[in-house]
Amino acid sequence: AVDGARLWQSLMDLARIGATDKGGVARLALTDLDGQARDLFAQWCRAEGCTIRVDGIGNIFARRPGARDDLPAIATGSHIDTQPTGGKFDGNYGVMAGLEVLRTLNRHGVRTEAPIEVCVWTNEEGSRFVPVMMGSGVYCDDFTLDYALSRADHDGVSVREALAAIGYAGPAPASVAAGAPRFGAYFEAHIEQGPVLEDAGIVIGAVTGALGQRWYDVTVSGMEAHAGPTPMHLRKDALFAATHLMQKVVDIALAHQPNGRGTVGCVHVHPNSRNVIPGRVEFTVDFRHGDDAGLLAMDAALRQAAAELQRDFPVGVALEQVVYFEPVAFDPLLVDAIRLGARRSGNACLDIVSGAGHDAVYVARTAPTAMIFVPCKDGISHNEIEDADPAHLEAGANVLLHAMLERAGV
């Protein structure tokens, strides 16, 4: 079994790099702080006798040799970049749980058949550089290394420059297509970032897959006019019309339960002045669903609602899809290994679907993959007050240990 206190200590040590006043972490991808956190991880892994491999997009792989080094590695990991006002656990937990597995194997002198690798994926959060999940996206060839390296932050600094500045532009091939090795299996432990496990009072989530996503930009155009002298019947109020479409986003999700989700997260009103009737409203739509047919039905319902809005209100509506992630089903054998690991370590376990994207979702395109969720306090993440129970984190790491051993062979 893992050492829960040691795991907690590593998490707290890592969280000091970029610690915020409010107890969170601000450690944006490829900043000096991210460099320091990477160095600490690499130093910890070398102290455990691991070799370190860095690829062209800065992904780090710490390798513990197996009895049969020709076998594909059994891998785990996550990310250690954070949101600008992020927490101590999002991503960091998956990497520190992997480190704890290495340490536990070493302390007990366990020799695995297959090698073990712990991965740190570059820029999962996408806060500094777009697209999100950049390191794993390059790894699975969703976009090219060159494209990723050329992305720039708000100050015009490219990923290529930022990697060089912190010394993490590695020589290893970054994508499977370019020769990066595939894993025999990939597990990722992560806080749930939602309220389901806490609500059910269960500590281990066996993640069976991830929801598909369709994101949209919507623009509703009316006519800007003075709120005082313009009678109601002569208005083209873009906001009044837009609110009806915003409500449809939620209605459509409710009509596609249990897995449909619909969110309007971002709204811009023009000119956004108290006594001016809005002439234009831009807002975003985030749709998620467990299967592609469901997601497509939600897409069709949204397009119909947009057409009806143009018919029923004196406005124009433009709808553009800007992101698509297909739903992912994780490997059934690996999900079983997690359920088994939960049973063996004496933890109740709930099948759960990941609502969010994770590096595992990309890695799943190249190897058998599954995820382990543990609860986070009040389901809150992407927030400095993000918190988790040390006992839950320990339980998750034990399940990870069991599942990896089961796949790696002893």
Next chain:
Amino acid sequence: AVDGARLWQSLMDLARIGATDKGGVARLALTDLDGQARDLFAQWCRAEGCTIRVDGIGNIFARRPGARDDLPAIATGSHIDTQPTGGKFDGNYGVMAGLEVLRTLNRHGVRTEAPIEVCVWTNEEGSRFVPVMMGSGVYCDDFTLDYALSRADHDGVSVREALAAIGYAGPAPASVAAGAPRFGAYFEAHIEQGPVLEDAGIVIGAVTGALGQRWYDVTVSGMEAHAGPTPMHLRKDALFAATHLMQKVVDIALAHQPNGRGTVGCVHVHPNSRNVIPGRVEFTVDFRHGDDAGLLAMDAALRQAAAELQRDFPVGVALEQVVYFEPVAFDPLLVDAIRLGARRSGNACLDIVSGAGHDAVYVARTAPTAMIFVPCKDGISHNEIEDADPAHLEAGANVLLHAMLERAGV
């Protein structure tokens, strides 16, 4: 009759001060440009033999003596400050129409019984200094001179300093309570800033009064959470709830026709990120109605809708009234004088209610008051593309001339 070409020429000359590339005017209150425009107005009026009086808040009064100088003046005017991206006619028309009345009386050697005054009110727009309609607000004692002088712009420059810098901190008492003279009658000509006259194809609006106003700040508070992992039934989506209250604002106005108006102009969503369920939404409400009972009924309906929102959705709602202007009925005799002036000058005339606040609304607290509206193109104002037909502006000035003569006596 007035000289329409001369009126147009004065408007175009004045519009050169602060002219923008897009054909508008940017001449914020008490800037150097405002000072230049004031100087030009004063110079034009002196050339017509007027005396100039400036009061402590910078209001300018150009006086043409009457046969009986003991009678209270028959006055007209408006403002010459503009929005940051304002037009050539808003406010400026009322002042230039007054100047054109002076010139017409002089060219025809007309001697009026009562003196005639043309007023320029300071900072009507409220773009640089809050509150709006500052000069007329001080004049009618809605707030004190000291309060107004102490208001500062974004750069920390006070009204007191700005007035001194352009030489318009005058010696005359600024408020009626402090001894500023009341008028025998006050007329204000203005572009409608709305679509009613254009829609009806009528050139003269006899403004019978102004709508009352209640403005509110509304905050809807839910719980910020990740749009992916949070199931629909565990959400506290502040935006979804808020859209229902935003729609009520319009519904309530529609239930109080013909004069009820309801606008949500300004919305801020927090944290305003695509994949985060909004935790807080702030928005504004602008209610207007022709009588106080109607406005109060709208207020009650809004408060009830806010209470129902808290009952029906998992959110908190805070509602704060931030502005109140009571409805104003203009003087029936003066409105009649305008209708008569329209008939005499051969123009069709429509009774109309001002949806917006104007200096006349404040002056009405101290003297018999009425307004003359002329159409503006597409009802658009507070916009550089604001436009008006020279023939309509001439017609409005003729009505003003007739109405003022009727009150001043010849």
